[in-house]
C-alpha cells in the first residue's frame with residue numbers, strides 16, 4: 001500500500017500531543033463526585049469523557065441539569081484542577097518536537113483540532129513554546145458539536161485552506177478517529193490511552209504508533225511503501 005502524501009497534519013491535543021488523559025479523568029472524577037456529589041466510578045467517568053466539557057456534563061447528568069453558565073463554570077473549574085495537577089508533568093510525547101520541525105521543513109501545514117477549551121490549548125502551546133508551528137487552532141469554543149461529529153476537523157482544514165482528503169489526523173481516542181472518518185480523513189493512531197483492539201470499527205486508520213519516535217512515521221514524509 002502506498003502511504004499518501006498529505007498536505008496538512010491535524011493534531012488532536014490531549015493524549016495525542018501530550019500524555020495527559022489520566023489527569024483529565026482524575027479532574028473530571030473529582031468535580032463529578034466531590035463537587036456534584038454523583039456516585040460514579042473513575043471508569044464510568046473515563047468512558048463518557050469525550051467531546052466538549054458541556055457534552056460530557058450532559059451525558060453524565062442529562063441535558064437540562066445545568067444552565068450554560070453553570071456548565072461553563074464547571075468546565076473551567078475542572079480545567080483548573082487538571083492544569084494544577086498536570087503542569088509539573090507537562091511535556092510533548094517523545095519525538096514530537098523533531099516531528100513538528102520536520103513537517104515544517106517539508107511545508108506541511110499544521111493545526112490543533114481538539115475538544116479542549118482555548119484555556120487548555122493556551123496552557124499547552126505556550127508552556128511548551130510550540131505555538132509558531134500551527135497555522136490554525138480549533139477549540140471546543142468554536143464548534144457547535146464536538147467529536148465524533150466531524151466539525152472540529154473540517155473547521156481546521158478550512159482554516160488551513162486544505163481539502164479534507166489531503167489532511168492526516170493524529171488521534172488517540174476512538175471517538176476522535178470516528179470524527180476523522182466522518183470528515184473523510186485518514187488517521188494515524190497514538191496508542192497512549194487506548195489499545196489497538198478498541199479501534200477495530202474504523203476503516204480510516206493508516207497506522208498505530210506509541211509515540212513520534214516510531215520509524216513508520218518517516219513514510220509520511222517520503223511517500224514510500226507502507
Ligand SMILES: O=P(O)(O)OC[C@H]1O[C@@H](O)[C@H](O)[C@@H](O)[C@@H]1O
Nearest residue numbers: 012013014049050051114115116
Ligand atoms: O480532543 P482532545 O484533545 O482529545 O480532548 C479531549 C478532552 O479534552 C478535555 O479538555 C476534556 O475535559 C475531556 O473531557 C476531553 O476528553
